[in-house]
Amino acid sequence: MTRPKLQLQFVxxxxxxxxxxxxxxxxxxxxxxxxxxxxxxxxxxxxxxxAIAIAVWYxxxxxxxVAFVLxxxxxxxxxxxxxxxxxxxxxxxxxxxxxxxxxxxxxWFAAIRRRVEGELLKSRDELQNLNQxxxxxxxxxESINKELExxxxxxxxxxxxxxxxxxxxxxxxxxxxSSGLDEKSNHYIRMMLESAKRMGDLIDDLLAFSRIGRAxxxxxxxHLAQLVKEALSEVQEDTEGRNIAWKIGxxxxxxxxxxxxxxxxxNLISNAVKFTRTRPQAEIEIxxxxxxxxxxxxxxxxxxxxxxxxxxxxxxxxxxxLHQASEFEGTGIGLATVQRIIHRHGGRVWAEGEIxxxxxxxxxxxxxxxxxxxx
Amino acid sequence: MESVNKLGRILMVEDDPKDVELSLTALEEYNLANEVVxxxxxxxxxxxxxxxxxYKTRSTENPAVMLLDLKLPKVDGLExxxxxxxxxxxxxxxxxxxTSSKEEKDMxxxxxxxxxxxxxxxxxxxxxxxxxxxLGVFWAVINEPPPGSxxx
Numbered sequence: 001m002t003r004p005k006l007q008l009q010f011v012x013x014x015x016x017x018x019x020x021x022x023x024x025x026x027x028x029x030x031x032x033x034x035x036x037x038x039x040x041x042x043x044x045x046x047x048x049x050x051a052i053a054i055a056v057w058y059x060x061x062x063x064x065x066v067a068f069v070l071x072x073x074x075x076x077x078x079x080x081x082x083x084x085x086x087x088x089x090x091x092x093x094x095x096x097x098x099x100x101x102x103x104x105x106x107x108w109f110a111a112i113r114r115r116v117e118g119e120l121l122k123s124r125d126e127l128q129n130l131n132q133x134x135x136x137x138x139x140x141x142e143s144i145n146k147e148l149e150x151x152x153x154x155x156x157x158x159x160x161x162x163x164x165x166x167x168x169x170x171x172x173x174x175x176x177x178s179s180g181l182d183e184k185s186n187h188y189i190r191m192m193l194e195s196a197k198r199m200g201d202l203i204d205d206l207l208a209f210s211r212i213g214r215a216x217x218x219x220x221x222x223h224l225a226q227l228v229k230e231a232l233s234e235v236q237e238d239t240e241g242r243n244i245a246w247k248i249g250x251x252x253x254x255x256x257x258x259x260x261x262x263x264x265x266x267n268l269i270s271n272a273v274k275f276t277r278t279r280p281q282a283e284i285e286i287x288x289x290x291x292x293x294x295x296x297x298x299x300x301x302x303x304x305x306x307x308x309x310x311x312x313x314x315x316x317x318x319x320x321x322l323h324q325a326s327e328f329e330g331t332g333i334g335l336a337t338v339q340r341i342i343h344r345h346g347g348r349v350w351a352e353g354e355i356x357x358x359x360x361x362x363x364x365x366x367x368x369x370x371x372x373x374x375x
Numbered sequence: 376m377e378s379v380n381k382l383g384r385i386l387m388v389e390d391d392p393k394d395v396e397l398s399l400t401a402l403e404e405y406n407l408a409n410e411v412v413x414x415x416x417x418x419x420x421x422x423x424x425x426x427x428x429x430y431k432t433r434s435t436e437n438p439a440v441m442l443l444d445l446k447l448p449k450v451d452g453l454e455x456x457x458x459x460x461x462x463x464x465x466x467x468x469x470x471x472x473x474t475s476s477k478e479e480k481d482m483x484x485x486x487x488x489x490x491x492x493x494x495x496x497x498x499x500x501x502x503x504x505x506x507x508x509x510l511g512v513f514w515a516v517i518n519e520p521p522p523g524s525x526x527x
Binding site for chain 2: 153161163164167168169171172200
């Protein structure tokens with residue numbers, strides 16, 4: 001807000017403003033005399049009209065009126081017979097009427113232009129201020145981002161090293177003593193190792209999650225059907241020995257970041273696989289639904305253990321889990337990742353479910369605009 | 376191990392005593408631990424290489440490989456590397472950078488200084504142990520070090 005104001009400065013102080021009106025009329029008077037001396041008669045009006053326009057334009061309406069009155073008087077006194085008097089004959093009334101008309105027109109236009117220009121300059125100023133603010137914000141953000149990166153780096157290394165030592169020493173202890181320890185002691189050691197591993201997993205997931213927030217998205221036209229195939233092959237390991245009936249409907253093309261959308265599908269599909277584990281015949285459906293015209297909706301539906309709709313708003317939180325780790329493994333980052341990715345694509349995520357009757361997870365994205373979109 | 380008579384000496388430059396201990400434990404499995412000399416900072420590593428200070432009396436052969444951490448107290452890894460590569464007597468020593476830094480600038484700097492391998496310390500304990508074992512076996516057993524290295 002402290003930057004110098006616009007280059008085309010309007011005159012501000014009243015003395016200057018009214019002075020300008022007087023001076024411009026005086027110059028107009030001089031010009032009119034000059035024109036008369038060079039025997040170019042009948043051209044007294046234009047200089048005064050010009051003076052009025054200048055006064056309105058640079059100094060505003062008040063000085064404009066002053067200029068108008070002064071011009072009128074000067075014109076009457078010096079140029080309209082009887083000369084050197086303020087009197088006038090009835091023949092001159094049309095002349096004055098026309099002069100006044102022109103003068104008001106000129107003043108009116110100048111006033112409008114002055115106002116419009118003023119607003120324009122004001123908004124340009126505001127724009128420049130906003131731009132500056134924005135530039136500052138973006139440098140702030142950049143430095144915060146860098147800090148975050150350094151933070152993530154230090155987490156991944158400085159925090160992981162002691163964890164590696166914990167696991168390492170515990171394992172060495174286990175190796176050395178396993179035969180001589182009772183069942184309980186062995187259990188303790190196993191718990192220590194498990195906890196170290198879990199903390200490692202949590203750190204990894206948190207890092208991956210924060211990376212998604214910072215990574216640049218590269219948007220391309222994605223064939224979701226192809227991406228689903230890839231996701232399915234990625235979860236193949238978990239589906240081995242399972243009885244799963246896959247139902248894959250027609251899928252739209254999507255405009256988005258390929259690797260991120262793939263992660264979305266892998267997360268949703270592996271969740272469906274995981275939470276149908278207790279079913280003798282699992283059914284998993286992947287399909288698309290009609291959105292409200294300008295959005296695409298894709299869903300993954302399963303007949304697994306489902307969830308209580310009471311907790312639906314907790315599903316997408318970081319490290320939120322609705323099941324015991326002993327029932328279903330996981331850190332609780334998958335759906336948070338899904339949500340983050342879809343939000344970055346300008347879409348929404350939501351879920352429907354019922355305990356013991358399966359769950360459906362939806363995500364949407366705005367339909368791509370223009371030529372890229374071929375349904 | 377059949378190649379026991381040809382073990383190369385490993386100079387490990389590492390400031391974290393726990394990483395050192397776990398590495399030595401890993402190398403013990405292949406009977407490589409006895410051939411490891413540990414320096415806990417860059418200065419000590421250079422002392423060893425130049426046979427000065429506490430290493431005044433050691434035999435003058437070069438190690439078969441040097442495992443070098445980058446983040447070290449006093450003289451850091453890159454400075455050690457620079458010093459070695461600019462010394463006619465030491466420049467042939469195979470150097471493996473073993474660090475937690477995945478940063479590109481560290482990698483580029485290391486390779487520019489002629490490092491023979493760049494290994495990022497795995498965060499997982501098992502992967503860490505495996506990496507150390509593989510490095511030990513490769514550089515101390517499989518690889519033929521330059522002439523003038525310790526081999527017995």
